[in-house]
Amino acid sequence: MTIVNRTQSLEKIHTSAPKLESAIDRSVPESGPAEVDEETNYFATNPEPPYLAEIQQQVNEFIAFHSGKRRIALVTSGGTTVPLENNTVRFIDNFSAGTRGATSTEYFIENGYAVIFLHRQFSLLPYSRHYSHNTNCFLDYLDENESGTVVISKEYQEEMKVVLNKYQKAKDDNLMLFVPFTTVNQYLFTLRLISLELKPVHSTCLFFLAAAVSDFFLPTSKVAEHKIQSQGGGGKLVVDLDPVPKFLKRLVEEWAPNAMIVSFKLETDEKLLLFKARQALTRYSHQLVIGNLLQTRKREVVFVTTDDAVDYTISEEEEARGVEIESVIIPKVIDAHSTWISQHKQ
Amino acid sequence: MTIVNRTQSLEKIHTSAPKLESAIDRSVPESGPAEVDEETNYFATNPEPPYLAEIQQQVNEFIAFHSGKRRIALVTSGGTTVPLENNTVRFIDNFSAGTRGATSTEYFIENGYAVIFLHRQFSLLPYSRHYSHNTNCFLDYLDENESGTVVISKEYQEEMKVVLNKYQKAKDDNLMLFVPFTTVNQYLFTLRLISLELKPVHSTCLFFLAAAVSDFFLPTSKVAEHKIQSQGGGGKLVVDLDPVPKFLKRLVEEWAPNAMIVSFKLETDEKLLLFKARQALTRYSHQLVIGNLLQTRKREVVFVTTDDAVDYTISEEEEARGVEIESVIIPKVIDAHSTWISQHKQ
Numbered sequence: 073m074t075i076v077n078r079t080q081s082l083e084k085i086h087t088s089a090p091k092l093e094s095a096i097d098r099s100v101p102e103s104g105p106a107e108v109d110e111e112t113n114y115f116a117t118n119p120e121p122p123y124l125a126e127i128q129q130q131v132n133e134f135i136a137f138h139s140g141k142r143r144i145a146l147v148t149s150g151g152t153t154v155p156l157e158n159n160t161v162r163f164i165d166n167f168s169a170g171t172r173g174a175t176s177t178e179y180f181i182e183n184g185y186a187v188i189f190l191h192r193q194f195s196l197l198p199y200s201r202h203y204s205h206n207t208n209c210f211l212d213y214l215d216e217n218e219s220g221t222v223v224i225s226k227e228y229q230e231e232m233k234v235v236l237n238k239y240q241k242a243k244d245d246n247l248m249l250f251v252p253f254t255t256v257n258q259y260l261f262t263l264r265l266i267s268l269e270l271k272p273v274h275s276t277c278l279f280f281l282a283a284a285v286s287d288f289f290l291p292t293s294k295v296a297e298h299k300i301q302s303q304g305g306g307g308k309l310v311v312d313l314d315p316v317p318k319f320l321k322r323l324v325e326e327w328a329p330n331a332m333i334v335s336f337k338l339e340t341d342e343k344l345l346l347f348k349a350r351q352a353l354t355r356y357s358h359q360l361v362i363g364n365l366l367q368t369r370k371r372e373v374v375f376v377t378t379d380d381a382v383d384y385t386i387s388e389e390e391e392a393r394g395v396e397i398e399s400v401i402i403p404k405v406i407d408a409h410s411t412w413i414s415q416h417k418q
Numbered sequence: 419m420t421i422v423n424r425t426q427s428l429e430k431i432h433t434s435a436p437k438l439e440s441a442i443d444r445s446v447p448e449s450g451p452a453e454v455d456e457e458t459n460y461f462a463t464n465p466e467p468p469y470l471a472e473i474q475q476q477v478n479e480f481i482a483f484h485s486g487k488r489r490i491a492l493v494t495s496g497g498t499t500v501p502l503e504n505n506t507v508r509f510i511d512n513f514s515a516g517t518r519g520a521t522s523t524e525y526f527i528e529n530g531y532a533v534i535f536l537h538r539q540f541s542l543l544p545y546s547r548h549y550s551h552n553t554n555c556f557l558d559y560l561d562e563n564e565s566g567t568v569v570i571s572k573e574y575q576e577e578m579k580v581v582l583n584k585y586q587k588a589k590d591d592n593l594m595l596f597v598p599f600t601t602v603n604q605y606l607f608t609l610r611l612i613s614l615e616l617k618p619v620h621s622t623c624l625f626f627l628a629a630a631v632s633d634f635f636l637p638t639s640k641v642a643e644h645k646i647q648s649q650g651g652g653g654k655l656v657v658d659l660d661p662v663p664k665f666l667k668r669l670v671e672e673w674a675p676n677a678m679i680v681s682f683k684l685e686t687d688e689k690l691l692l693f694k695a696r697q698a699l700t701r702y703s704h705q706l707v708i709g710n711l712l713q714t715r716k717r718e719v720v721f722v723t724t725d726d727a728v729d730y731t732i733s734e735e736e737e738a739r740g741v742e743i744e745s746v747i748i749p750k751v752i753d754a755h756s757t758w759i760s761q762h763k764q
Contacts, residue, residue, distance in 0.1 A: 153511070159686035159712055161630070164657075165499070165511045200555035209546035210556055211585045214570070214578070222570040222578050224560070232560070232568050239557045284507070288655045309634045309659040311510075340505035366505055 110317040114260070118292050121258045124265055127251055131188065131269045134249040138186040143276050143409070145185045146266055148283035149173020150192025152256035156311060157296045163255075164311070168284035170195030172336070172369070172398070176280060177248065178238070179402035186247045188266060190259070190283070193252040199239035203232075256286045260319060267327035274330040275416055278409050279323070281335045288313035320356045332412040333358035334405060337376075340366045349376040360408060362401070373401060456663040460606070464638050467604045470611055473597055477534065477615045480595040484532040489622050489755070491531045492612055494629035495519020496538025498602035502657060503642045509601075510657070514630035516541030518682070518715070518744070522626060523594065524584070525748035532593045534612060536605070536629070539598040545585035549578075602632045606665060613673035620676040621762055624755050625669070627681045634659035666702045678758040679704035680751060683722075686712045695722040706754060708747070719747060 138144055150173065151166030174196040177187045181198070189198065196204060203213065213232070215225040224232050242248050251266070253259040270277050291314055324333055335358060337349040342365055349363035353376055363374040372385045384404070386397050484490055496519065497512030520542040523533045527544070535544065542550060549559065559578070561571040570578050588594050597612070599605040616623050637660055670679055681704060683695040688711055695709035699722055709720040718731045730750070732743050 156510075157686070161513050161684065161686065161712065162632075163511055163513065164502075165509055167507050167509065197555050200557045203556050204550075209543050210549050211546045211582055214582055216579065216582065220579070222575055222582055224568040229568055233562065233566070236557055236560055236562065236568055286508075308661065309657075311655075311657040311659070313655040313657070315654065338507065340503070340507065366507065 111319060111322050114317050115264070118257050121261055124261060127262060128265055128269060130249060131251070131266055134186070134188065134246070135269060135273060137246055139273050143185050143278065144188065144270065144273055145177075145180045145278040145280050146188045146190060146270065147173050147177050147180065147280045148190045148259075148263065148285075149177075150195030151284040152192065152259045152286045153254055154256055154286050154289050154313065155295065156290060164286065164288070164313075166284040166286055167366075168192070168195065170197075171201065173280075173282040174198045174201040175396055175398040176282060176402055179398050180280075180406075181242050181247050183403065183406055185278070185406075186249075188249045188251060190251045190253065190262060190266065192283070193254050197250070198248065199235055199242070202235050256289050256316060259283065259285060260316075263319070263323070264327060267323055270328065270331070274328050276413055277328075277331050278405070279328060279331055279333040280405070281320075281333070284338060285316070287316055289316050290314070318355070320352075320358065324356050324358045330416065332360075332409050334360045334362060337361050337363045338366060338369070339363070346374065346376065346381060349374065349381075353378065359412060360405070371397060373397060375401075375404065457665060457668050460663050461610070464603050466607055470607060473608060474611055474615060476595060477597070477612055480532070480534060480592070481615060481619060483592055485619050489531050489624065490534065490616065490619055491523075491526045491624040491626050492534045492536060492616065493519050493523050493526065493626045494536045494605075494609065494631075495523075496541030497630040498538065498605045498632050499600055500602055500632050500635050500659065501641065502636060510632065510634070510659075512630040512632055513712075514538070514541065516543075517547065519626075519628040520544045520547040521742055521744040522628060522748055525744050526626075526752075527588050527593050529748065529752055531624070531752075532595075534595045534597060536597045536599065536608060536612065538629070539600050543596070544594065545581055545588070548581050602635050602662060605629065605631060606662075609665070609669070610673060613669055616674065616677070620674050622759055623674075623677050624751070625674060625677055625679040626751070627666075627679070630684065631662070633662055635662050636660070664701070666698075666704070670702050670704045676762065678706075678755050680706045680708060683707050683709045684712060684715070685709070692720065692722065692727060695720065695727075699724065705758060706751070716743060719743060721747075721750065 135144065149168075150170035151168035153166075154164040156162045156164065170191055173189070173191060175198075177189055177198040180187050187198075191197070203210070213224055213228050214222055217223050251262060253262055267279070290311070294312075320333075320335060335352060335356070337345065337352055339345045339348055345363045345365060349361040353361045359377070361376040363376055364372065371388065371391055372383065375382045375384065384397065384401050386395050386400065391397075481490065495514075496516035497514035499512075500510040502508045502510065516537055519535070519537060521544075523535055523544040526533050533544075537543070549556070559570055559574050560568055563569050597608060599608055613625070636657075640658075666679075666681060679702075681698060681702070683691065683698055685691045685694055691709045691711060695707040699707050705723070707722040709722055710718065717734065717737055718729065721728045721730065730743065730747050732741050732746060737743075
């Protein structure tokens, strides 16, 4: 594991980056009424998922169960979709298998947290992730033994038992609440709901926003009712999307002002990563942005705070041995969370 | 199960449908040089997947193994993606879990076929489909028994044994070749390759094209190298896609002119379904279009041929009992395939 403090190199990028916003005085509200309206308008003009009341009840019970006993983390995971049609055949998706969120959840639980896992349906789940989305299918792990019982094959027994025991303990202790989403609209409504429900425990809870949320959406008013028909000939499809309002700002300022909030910035262009991470931090004034490149995200991340940029890496050799970078960074996030909690105690 | 002959109602729709093409005399080639160029141009200007030679070898071995012993079906399954960026973060996807293709494959194998399963990576697979993409995760099927062995829980033993036995027999007899794709570009290159490799057995092989293939794509020349940046503020994303050339025409006329070809038409608007299915049949002059509506696709399909439109349905009660509509329609497809083969014997 290597930790590199990049404050200096960040400063260099910081000053040379194009169109960088100047530091913002937090005592002065940044946004005028127009921006507030954008988010409010979103929730007023897009449909609320019909199952939201059911989730509200589950979340409430989960919070009540853990309140005062342990910290709660809301971990978001996987990509959101933007349906292009009401009876959805086509949609825009964000690449994300959900590895970061599912893996991090295991390490949060190992370190004493309870986790609300807000995830894209069918993306990777904590624990079972070890056995899905790979070239083996479920049935490749199975055999029939001599007495005709279907069992896990010998070669997978040992490892699977460890994972199964951890999974069952987490379930028995009620340490995970799985809340699914598919569309960016479902994600936004559910995120708002859970954030507000968490209010009683904000001072000790952590928002760990690893989901790949679309920057764009198609307003309900523009969504085609039926499958978009290709023009029989040379017809082109032009999809004209609106930007998703900046909900992270609302989260930081109104939904959960006392909670520690960690967001992610995924880029593919190394030259942009630090600049974009710093920009997010400046724009939303939350506590931590974890930056990563699509190409190296399993071995390298950078923690960007107001004052600092710290790299965490594992080597290729460590990765090959099964070391997960989340085993390095989640304890660091938890340290920062402890500091945050102690600084915000009344 | 209900079978309704809809020839009459189809005729009504046929004549009243907008812009319907008139019947085409197959003795006269329909397409001029411009259309030929479109497909040729596609393969010339878009990159060939680097792993294609490896697939070619696997396909060749599979065909050689089964040639003369049993019929081969090429089943395509799942949706294709259209990457909007080269280092893909965002992509357009077509809704499809791959249920139709995975389920049909099992019934083809049960009826003596060998199947090349050209499928979207991580979509449903034959046999394991019974235990994936549902609310249970893999680990929910497992228990540790008194002697510390990880086994399938008692409640799932009986059913799982049946599925596992079928799966292992299909594997042991080498009856399935899994070939994955993700993007529409990978799909098209691989489909062409497999179609041409199947040439020696065209007269007895079946193309069963259940994949949800994008009608649109983004030419390589237009794909952004890095993640598309949202404009800080009110920036919109406009995605301008080109229509995918009509490869089904090329498949029917050039790649596999002696094979029986079945395509699917998925719509959400009942009023359009028969018209669009008939239009596809007229346009590509293959043998069978299976039409289905997104909303009722698990209980109702319509077989559209040049002369006929026949509904196949199962009741909600049958569906609830676990009857699969593929158990009804695959034997019908196989009957049609037998007729096709006998009519095309020299």
